Amino acid sequence: MKYQLKKIYPLFFLLLFVTRINAQESLGGYRLEKCIDYALKGNNVIQQHNSEIGESEYKRKEQQSQLLPQVSINSQYDRYIEIPSTILPGEIIGQPGEKISVQAGTKNVLDLSARLEQVIYDPSLFQGIKIARSNVELQRLRKSLTEEEVIYNVSHVFYEVMSSEEELRVVDTISLKQEELFQIIRQKVSEGASRPIDLNRIQVNINNLKLRKKELINVIFQQKNYLKTLIGMPIEDLFEINYTSSELIEIADIFPSVTGYNYIGLDILEKQKDIIGIQIKQEKRKYLPVLSGLIAGGYQFQSDKFQITKDPWASSVVVGLRLRFPIFDGFAKRNKIKQLRFQQQNIDFQIREKQLELDANQRNAINQLQTSYESINEQKNNLLLAEDNYNKTNLLYQEGLIDITDVFNTESTLFNSKISYIKELINYKKSHIDLLKSQGRLRNNIKAVIK
Template sequence: MKRIMLTLILLVGIGGYTTYAQSELSLQECLKYALTNNQQLARIRMEEDMGRFKTSEVRAKALPQVNASGQYTNNIKKQVLAVPGELIQEPGKTVLLEAGTTHNVTASGTLTQTIYDQSVFTGLKAAKAGEEYYSMQSVQSEETVIYNVTQLYYSTLVSREKMIVLDANIEKISKLVNTTGSQVESGLARKIDLDRMRVNLTNYKTQRTQAQNQYLVQLNQLKQQMGMSMAASIDLPHTSFKEIESKAVGALDFGGVNLDNRIEYRLLKKQEELQEFQKKAYKAEYYPSLALSGNYSYNGISNKFDMFKGSGSTASWYSMAAVSLTLKIPIFDGFARRSRVSQASVTLKELNKQKEETALALNTQFENAKLQVQNNLTTIQAQKENVDLANEVYNSTQNNYNLGLANLTDLLDAETSLTEAQNNYNEALLQYKLAELDIIKSNGNLKSLLN
């Protein structure tokens, strides 16, 4: 894998970014930087943390639930009870008696433990599967970052190669303009030829500016994908693609598609598993549930606010305790449970069809990527030969022009053809690398680019 020179100068005070000074960063180092600093990936990893917390939340339902409470009540106006007078030896009358005491203090505690609840047990399994789903989402985001950074990396390198081609042509035609200018002053060349050269030079400079703008835009996109500050300065030197040329004459091993290596397919399978748990959870609502609970309270009552004066208090204290076993049996809910189970079954069928659709799409992508690689290798070989031929034609035409055996039009046409051949060759190299990247993605081996 090629190495590139990137001089990264980060502003003082910018946090969260690794600072490099006069360092060379390979593609692998760019990818590792991106996996550490990409903001979207960091957000997805927070979702993974959220999955673990949700598992803990569901697990809590199977553990004992303990609560404590305290209460003070001041009965400013007590309740009055109407009782027959016979109870207090006043027959024939209705007597009004105050109920309770003025001050009441209660401290209590309760404990509840689920003994059997099928929905809780199913929820625990679903929560664990959900945690794995969030983890797989992080893996998918990592692969997306690797793919995007690699794609931009090679695109930026090829844009730089186009600039180098234009720089070389500008240098050549500038020398030709200077030489022809001297010849025009000596009467050995026509001014119209000089003007045509200047027009071509201006066109090349305009193309150079456009290519530079494209290059800088791609650099910014690369920095964005890496999670790098826009204040960082990145410089990519000339890079060779010789190893690609060697592949054009060799045999290729594309491997095969293993759907279980593709995170997209694995996510669908995990969604299917989660939906199965959801269906089981709805079915669990048909089952009875059993829970054990106990409570204890300590109470104090008095008509004076002297509850905590020890032995001198007029308060009376007493305690209460109870243990209960609660059985809940669902009988009829208007077929709501049955409807939820049916909905879950339909969702499972949809996911199965989505799996089939995804499998077909992934296999299609792999076959198309193989065709692209093969076509691009053929194109590279043809364009390489075309560059050599265009270079030979240009050199021959230039010699003939210097000897007066070829006109300016022939020279300018040969130069334009050489430029187009060089740019087409560089574009073929880029398209090969992008197709090769798609092959690696189709095989589920994007993380191999980190090695």
């Protein structure tokens, strides 16, 4: 019997999940890096940004097209039911003081013309092109910020799934030991060496573990579906995560100090401020004259009978310049400029607020990383103590020196210690992600986290 108990209760390893992780590496599935790559290509919000970038590119081209010659061809046909009259002075026909009504023209008039107009100088248009170009850059920055957020969210949810799966494996291991213990205690009860109440208490433990397993399976199911949504994968597709031992248990005791940050959200605010600055220049340029050149020509046919012949066609060609000089618009441009200056001021406030927020986030992330590292070491020590107590308690129980209750208590402590240790490891990885995000370095340094 002593040999059987020793066989059933082997020494729990410090990291129960490592053997399973190493075995899992050959099973395929989605590693964190693969999930992130999938998300950067399939996330719906990122795809929307791609569409917005394409739209802004064509808006820029639309704005630039106004610098090219504008060519148009026009045609017009008029059929006069009654030819309009023109009033002429009577002096031209020897009737001074009289007004003579004379019908002039023909019943059919056909006009064909072509017109080419080229902007020579329009300072407002030039600023508009700069705004369109800056809007393309702004859309690209917004896409980069969304990618940063997607990487952050995917990483956090991935680690949540990892934590739940590791807890589930601990539950399975403890359940297996409980089932084996149940069989041994039942044999001891039949031999009169143990009490039936001990058997009942083990059964309660087994039932509680089964309930916890069902809860974890449901949680993992929901977490995976959420992760699928983040990366843009159809919900009905099969999906399993895969990770190596280094992704979970490797930690470093080197912590960065508070440094600067290169947060894309700040770049977006700066770009918005630049665009408003260009808009202000554009409104000021509207006070300046606009010069354009014109070339136009056409043919006109007039006849009382609509019978197109070689005659009577008349041609015309005109070449000229057009100068438009704005004088007064009711202070519309001035009021627009003041609005833009207030918008610029508001962005300055947002930039300062964001800088304070980023500084606080970075300091909090560094502190959390240090705290998590210290907690990992404490949880590791607790796990070693719980494991040692559990082994010693088993030996005492085998010798009949203690009650089964003590075995249950130490087993529960060992179970909780393993779960706490796993969760603290996950918290450390999350803290690392938080730190990189607060510094604006997550997009380019994600491999340092998932190595």
